[in-house]
Amino acid sequence: MTPTNRRNLMFRAMALGAVTTLPACKMTEADNSSLTDQFKHAMLAWDDKVQEALFDPHTLAPTFRPDQITNPPRFNAFYDISQAPVVDPATYTLALGGQIQNKTPWSVSALNALPQHSQITRLICVEGWRVIGQWSGVRLSDFLRHVGADLTCKYVSFKCADGYYSSIDMPSALHPQTILALNFLNAPLTPPFGAPVRLRIPVKLGFKNPKSLVHLAVTNVYPGGYWEDQGYDWYSGS
């Protein structure tokens, strides 16, 4: 994808995002920008502390049988499936930033050369529905150690080819079931479902599983997220 193409796509995505979320933004800003908004923010911050305390790095998300897999998978994004970004896996690179020693960008084949892990897990959407899928790829903990990331940092942040972005806490990033997924059902990811690389993190809600990653950073500066900045609970752990 040429830079202009990507920028077009990002603007289109951002415009779409702005249009679809405008009523919500207007409502929160116009009606409850004062006390109720502050109250909700304070309570969500408290909920996030509780969720951090509840998080046990040794508790695994449930796994399922192959016959329980939802196929075809369910598409979900802040835009229609026809608008999903198409990234050329041959020229694709995952850029690295923040507190990482070796920031050399990663190609799909380089990621494929790292130890692979497969999981049949459940993805729960913040809306309530759930799907079961088989993803495989590189453990994020392996990857972060491999590139010399500062594991004492608080956050791992992600940027996507469609302008989407999100971030997770370091303990959840190091969970053994948190992977940089390359395959679904043992075949490379397809464009609407996060090709060529997506985050698959069963200890978080679906919107914390960003697709078509183009940038990964480790940081102590709160990175927020596309939905998180609009009022979704940041931690959103399962």
Place this chain on the structure above:
Amino acid sequence: MLAKTEKPRVIHPWPVRLTHWLNAVAIIMMIGSGWQIYDASPLFGFTFPGLITIGGWLGGAIAWHLAFMWLLVINGLLYFGYSGISGHFAKFFPLSPASVWADLRAAFRMDLKHETGVYNAVQKLLYLGVMFAGVVIVISGLGIWKPVQLWFFTDLCGGYFIARYVHFFAMAAIAIFVAIHLALVLLVPKVLPPMITGGRISS
């Protein structure tokens, strides 16, 4: 006529009144925001109209839901703690199917005497029933919120998928209770002031 020299007893002690009204606020906020959350991915072929939901959109509704769940749970624990220690729970017993049937029939004949400070068998059943629904809604809610870390609550409800239905039906039970409860207060309005002031048993 007061029995001997006893001081007049309050109908509703202040902890019951306080937890009752806090619970009313919690239930309104939880059900209103819960309906908005339901609308994002309906379990059945209907959605709740925006006019009667709270939060404006899914993110706002979740924020309210995750805020007022603390009021619901802490207030509920205070009520159960108080009721257990003070003996308030004894007012819901004894309870038998025969007494419920008798009082239900009397109620439909408009022949059920309202005894101040005493629950009839139908009231006992309804109050115990809504308390049970309250326990179920908290367990299923925790199971939906944290199906990985609090997996035992999810499993108790038959898994994440079924837990959403359990949560919905517990909500429906509480909503039906609230409707009956309010209808009865409208029918016998003199029961409302004592729930605010405490009232006195004087006869």
